[in-house]
Amino acid sequence: MSTQASASGSVNEARGRRSAQDVEDSKTHFRVCRFIIETGVKLGMRSVPMATACVLYHRFFQSASLQVYEPYLVAMSAIYLAGKVEEQHLRTRDIINVCHRYFHPESEPMELDGKFWELRDSIVQCELLVLRQLNFQVSFEHPHKYVLHYLLSVRSLLNRHAWSRTPIAETALAVLKDSYHGSVCVRHKPQHLALTSLYLALQTYGVQLPRGELEWWQVVCADITKAQIETIMSELLQLYDMEAKCT
Amino acid sequence: MERDLLRQSVSYHGENLMLLLKCEQSENPDFKRVAADLSKTLNQRDKEEGSPVLEQFIARKADLLFAPSWKTSTPADERQEESGEAHAVMPPLEQFMEVCFEERRELFYRDVERGDVVIGRINSVRDFGLFITLLCTAGGLERDIEDLEIKALCPLRCVPSTGNHDDPLSYYQIGDLLRAGVKGIDRYHEKLTLSLYSSSLPPHLDKVKLGVISKEDLPLHYTRGEKVTADSSQTYEKLLESSLGLSNPLNVDYLLGKLGVSDTQTPSLMRGLQSKHFKEDDFATAIRKKQSVSWALKCVKVGVGHFKSRRYVEAMNEYNKALEIDTNNVEALVARGALYATKGSLMKAIDDFELALENCPTHRNAKKYLCQTLVERGGQLEEEEKLVTAEGLYKRAIVLDNTFQGAAEALEKLQLRIQKSLELKEQEAAKEQEKTKTVETSAEKLRKILKEEKRMKKKRKRSTSSSTSSDTSSTSSDDSSSTSRKKSKKRKHKRRRSSHGSKKHKRRASSCSDKTVDDDIEWFPAPANTSASYIDQKQSISKLISEGEQSWEKSRCEDGRGRLDDAIDRSLENLKHGAQSEASRPGRPDVNGEVTDQHRTQSISECARNRRDSSSTQSEYSQKSDRYSKEFSLQGRKRSESERDDGRKSSGGSLKKDIPSNLLDIFSQIAEFEKEKKLQK
Numbered sequence: 070m071s072t073q074a075s076a077s078g079s080v081n082e083a084r085g086r087r088s089a090q091d092v093e094d095s096k097t098h099f100r101v102c103r104f105i106i107e108t109g110v111k112l113g114m115r116s117v118p119m120a121t122a123c124v125l126y127h128r129f130f131q132s133a134s135l136q137v138y139e140p141y142l143v144a145m146s147a148i149y150l151a152g153k154v155e156e157q158h159l160r161t162r163d164i165i166n167v168c169h170r171y172f173h174p175e176s177e178p179m180e181l182d183g184k185f186w187e188l189r190d191s192i193v194q195c196e197l198l199v200l201r202q203l204n205f206q207v208s209f210e211h212p213h214k215y216v217l218h219y220l221l222s223v224r225s226l227l228n229r230h231a232w233s234r235t236p237i238a239e240t241a242l243a244v245l246k247d248s249y250h251g252s253v254c255v256r257h258k259p260q261h262l263a264l265t266s267l268y269l270a271l272q273t274y275g276v277q278l279p280r281g282e283l284e285w286w287q288v289v290c291a292d293i294t295k296a297q298i299e300t301i302m303s304e305l306l307q308l309y310d311m312e313a314k315c316t
Numbered sequence: 317m318e319r320d321l322l323r324q325s326v327s328y329h330g331e332n333l334m335l336l337l338k339c340e341q342s343e344n345p346d347f348k349r350v351a352a353d354l355s356k357t358l359n360q361r362d363k364e365e366g367s368p369v370l371e372q373f374i375a376r377k378a379d380l381l382f383a384p385s386w387k388t389s390t391p392a393d394e395r396q397e398e399s400g401e402a403h404a405v406m407p408p409l410e411q412f413m414e415v416c417f418e419e420r421r422e423l424f425y426r427d428v429e430r431g432d433v434v435i436g437r438i439n440s441v442r443d444f445g446l447f448i449t450l451l452c453t454a455g456g457l458e459r460d461i462e463d464l465e466i467k468a469l470c471p472l473r474c475v476p477s478t479g480n481h482d483d484p485l486s487y488y489q490i491g492d493l494l495r496a497g498v499k500g501i502d503r504y505h506e507k508l509t510l511s512l513y514s515s516s517l518p519p520h521l522d523k524v525k526l527g528v529i530s531k532e533d534l535p536l537h538y539t540r541g542e543k544v545t546a547d548s549s550q551t552y553e554k555l556l557e558s559s560l561g562l563s564n565p566l567n568v569d570y571l572l573g574k575l576g577v578s579d580t581q582t583p584s585l586m587r588g589l590q591s592k593h594f595k596e597d598d599f600a601t602a603i604r605k606k607q608s609v610s611w612a613l614k615c616v617k618v619g620v621g622h623f624k625s626r627r628y629v630e631a632m633n634e635y636n637k638a639l640e641i642d643t644n645n646v647e648a649l650v651a652r653g654a655l656y657a658t659k660g661s662l663m664k665a666i667d668d669f670e671l672a673l674e675n676c677p678t679h680r681n682a683k684k685y686l687c688q689t690l691v692e693r694g695g696q697l698e699e700e701e702k703l704v705t706a707e708g709l710y711k712r713a714i715v716l717d718n719t720f721q722g723a724a725e726a727l728e729k730l731q732l733r734i735q736k737s738l739e740l741k742e743q744e745a746a747k748e749q750e751k752t753k754t755v756e757t758s759a760e761k762l763r764k765i766l767k768e769e770k771r772m773k774k775k776r777k778r779s780t781s782s783s784t785s786s787d788t789s790s791t792s793s794d795d796s797s798s799t800s801r802k803k804s805k806k807r808k809h810k811r812r813r814s815s816h817g818s819k820k821h822k823r824r825a826s827s828c829s830d831k832t833v834d835d836d837i838e839w840f841p842a843p844a845n846t847s848a849s850y851i852d853q854k855q856s857i858s859k860l861i862s863e864g865e866q867s868w869e870k871s872r873c874e875d876g877r878g879r880l881d882d883a884i885d886r887s888l889e890n891l892k893h894g895a896q897s898e899a900s901r902p903g904r905p906d907v908n909g910e911v912t913d914q915h916r917t918q919s920i921s922e923c924a925r926n927r928r929d930s931s932s933t934q935s936e937y938s939q940k941s942d943r944y945s946k947e948f949s950l951q952g953r954k955r956s957e958s959e960r961d962d963g964r965k966s967s968g969g970s971l972k973k974d975i976p977s978n979l980l981d982i983f984s985q986i987a988e989f990e991k992e993k994k995l996q997k
Contacts, residue, residue: 115580156565163603166604178603178606214567218404218556222408225457235387240583247584250586260553273374277328280413280415282413289409291551
């Protein structure tokens with residue numbers, strides 16, 4: 070951890086002030102994504118709509134600037150829009166309630182007054198803004214279905230008892246969920262992300278799969294190399310380090 | 317911490333991991349317990365290269381990764397796949413990986429378990445069982461075993477017999493595809509025993525059909541695997557992308573369910589996202605509920621303001637709005653109930669209060685208002701004479717709040733009233749019973765009279781022989797006033813008359829007076845006639861009857877036996893002519909009637925002859941006629957009574973209508989005749 074931190078630190082210094090801003094930005098993004106995921110849990114969102122919300126947010130800020138747009142408002146609109154896109158419709162009232170309580174813990178629910186309606190209006194308007202910023206391309210392929218299919222295939226390779234006592238599925242899905250804190254989710258193909266998270270899970274528990282002419286991951290994704298897997302893995306694991314810095 | 321898991325991981329990664337673990341998890345008490353064990357078993361690592369980042373990660377998150385509670389998934393039972401593809405079914409990964417023969421064989425024998433389903437081809441049929449070469453797995457395992465040429469035996473005792481005496485093995489032939497369950501495994505000797513009984517399968521697979529199958533029943537993963545071997549360009553990826561199950565939008569939910577992981581509670585390895593950090597109050601549903609209550613209360617307050625200023629419509633609107641925001645809001649219900657009660661809709665008020673009390677049984681105002689409303693409603697019901705319901709309401713009010721004075725007093729008053737009313741009712745009931753009796757008797761009497769009348773007429777036409785009396789007795793069978801003498805005679809000649817026909821005659825007699833004569837005239841099939849013309853006929857018939865009576869009278873007076881039958885014949889002829897065009901209802905059992913009529917005529921002539929022959933008959937006849945007259949007089953009396961009754965009551969209207977004036981004439985004539993007879997005597 071320490072070596073990595075110093076490495077990134079030196080890189081930042083080398084890049085200058087702008088990269089310091091980048092670091093700050095990435096921290097902000099991390100925090101906002103944490104906000105999105107937490108809100109999603111409290112709203113009872115399923116994993117795929119939650120992933121869509123995060124991807125919408127990341128993609129928005131790939132082309133927009135944090136200085137211009139309020140990230141938490143964009144996040145709330147992203148949640149609202151993601152619910153519509155992935156057919157798990159959420160009410161603005163619920164979103165506002167949860168977010169209000171996030172920022173003002175232990176407070177009373179909002180009253181049906183002018184502030185409430187203003188907030189609601191701004192969410193709806195921001196939703197339109199997000200749509201326009203993304204050119205109305207709001208349906209994404211997520212790694213979830215891939216990772217689940219891969220899990221089934223890998224399960225067939227293992228002894229059933231070994232499978233039932235090793236929490237491979239949980240770890241893979243947890244890693245996948247946590248990957249949405251950063252922009253790694255938009256920089257790689259969903260199949261690769263799925264593969265990497267499964268690889269990570271298998272490695273964690275030291276599970277040994279039968280060896281053939283091809284490795285299982287070579288079969289599953291023909292165009293990936295070990296190095297790529299390693300790269301993605303390190304990016305995923307970096308996010309856990311970020312947590313310590315940001316929260 | 318799961319010791320075995322940790323050991324497996326540490327042995328995989330090596331000493332580095334051990335060191336890191338010790339460093340990172342030093343405060344973790346669970347780890348300390350396990351650590352001692354681990355360091356003993358550690359020797360050398362299995363992995364080739366090290367990955368410090370990963371090891372760092374594992375070490376840091378070890379308390380989560382190796383916690384027993386981390387494993388949330390429950391192994392879901394393998395259900396048979398439905399025909400629609402919920403997810404992409406892929407061939408076994410072994411096939412793509414091109415795992416070597418030996419390894420696959422070894423793994424197969426390591427992993428196959430009792431209760432798995434396999435499919436194979438029969439390669440020889442012996443007298444002790446079937447030898448099968450396995451083709452693929454079909455449940456429990458998914459492996460590529462076709463080229464492994466694994467042979468298994470299905471012994472004779474595991475083959476169900478198809479018939480009683482057939483050799484079960486004769487059903488099977490070499491080359492058949494067979495689906496069987498694994499019954500026994502000898503891993504060391506690599507021998508498999510199969511069974512075709514479903515008892516060899518675990519309970520969740522008992523729908524699987526064991527036995528001979530066709531090519532269509534082969535599992536999807538096998539058929540797809542075959543395609544892959546045939547076409548080497550089909551990679552896993554391509555196959556997956558092209559399969560329909562991948563595009564199913566719900567496949568994520570389905571597969572999560574299949575793997576046993578919850579979708580809304582997916583685990584996370586981030587410290588901040590652990591479920592213990594989430595408070596129940598922060599969840600959307602909880603906040604919404606609280607918010608609804610507070611918004612509804614605001615509306616209620618506004619509504620109460622309206623209510624106090626007597627703006628009832630606005631108040632109701634506010635209450636309804638509040639209830640829309642938060643259904644079953646207690647305050648809103650109580651307030652609305654009070655509004656209903658003030659406006660007078662007591663039942664609605666009671667409903668609202670009851671609902672409010674269901675939600676909050678200790679609400680003081682709700683109880684109080686409910687008591688008051690119940691008592692008020694009880695008062696209303698009392699005025700409407702629904703005393704029992706009112707009593708119930710008062711009792712309920714007392715149960716709710718036994719300090720409520722008004723309810724107790726009202727209940728006492730009511731109970732007294734109920735007692736009084738009960739007494740009254742009894743008296744009334746007694747009176748009513750008497751009245752109904754009298755009502756009934758008058759209607760009954762009318763009926764009796766009509767029947768009697770019919771009977772009398774028939775009697776008059778006949779002689780005194782037993783046949784006539786039998787007729788009359790049979791007709792009088794339904795009459796309650798028929799005497800037992802007649803009944804005895806009836807028994808003799810029961811078969812002659814169909815009582816059915818006689819009853820029908822009687823009924824028609826009730827609608828028209830002189831129908832009784834019809835029986836006697838039914839010799840020819842009379843043409844169908846409308847009732848209207850039939851009614852006209854009555855007049856003529858009555859004349860004929862009166863004529864007949866007169867002739868009879870004459871004959872009586874003259875005491876000429878010879879004339880009797882003449883008179884009878886004459887009257888009969890008259891009647892016959894008169895009734896020719898009568899409505900003989902085709903539906904009637906005319907055959908019987910005719911037969912009996914013929915009998916009657918025969919009997920009449922016989923009687924007439926008899927009379928001529930014996931004087932005793934005359935006395936009989938006179939006796940009969942006496943009886944007849946008595947009956948007539950009785951009838952007359954009854955008639956007069958019924959008339960009186962009719963005069964008293966307007967009931968039995970239908971019967972009354974059916975007695976036209978000519979019948980009255982006849983009766984009066986009969987009465988006169990009797991008097992004359994008496995005078996003569």
